[in-house]
Amino acid sequence: xxxxxKFARAVIALSSVVVAGCALTVTIKVMNTDTEAxxxxxxxxxxxxxxxxxxxxxxxxxxxxxxxxxxxxMEAKEGNKFDCEVRVGYNDKxxxxxxxxxxxxxxxxxx
Numbered sequence: 001x002x003x004x005x006k007f008a009r010a011v012i013a014l015s016s017v018v019v020a021g022c023a024l025t026v027t028i029k030v031m032n033t034d035t036e037a038x039x040x041x042x043x044x045x046x047x048x049x050x051x052x053x054x055x056x057x058x059x060x061x062x063x064x065x066x067x068x069x070x071x072x073x074m075e076a077k078e079g080n081k082f083d084c085e086v087r088v089g090y091n092d093k094x095x096x097x098x099x100x101x102x103x104x105x106x107x108x109x110x111x
Contacts, residue, residue, distance in 0.1 A: 044074040044104055050084065053095040056108045057086035070097070076104045086110075 050068040067087030074082060080099040085092050098107045 042076040042102070042104075044076050044099070044106075046070060046072060046074065049074060049097065049106070052106065052108060053084040053086055053097065056095050057093040057110045058088055075099075076102060078102055 047065060050065045050070050051063045053070060054065060054068050055063045068084060069086075070084035071082050074080070074097075076099055078099055078101050082097055084095045084097060086095055093110050095108050095110045099105070100107055
């Protein structure tokens, strides 16, 4: 009977070590989880950006999105820069867009 008691105590001790190791592994995995993967990036409204780019390149009277090409999935992250191509008559103008803040404020310059 004493051999069975020693064996049972050894199994319980080994089990508690295995459970503690598993808990530690799970804790480390959770702490190293990339939070950006859980929260998708905030994107700019492509239609609104294209209208603004058209206004910068063509003036306030022609803000049509026709002939305007901006990248898809523009992230609203401070410091991001990208170019939009705007057809003005028979020529293309490049409008450089820079994200000023995480709220989506933009700075645009036509060249």
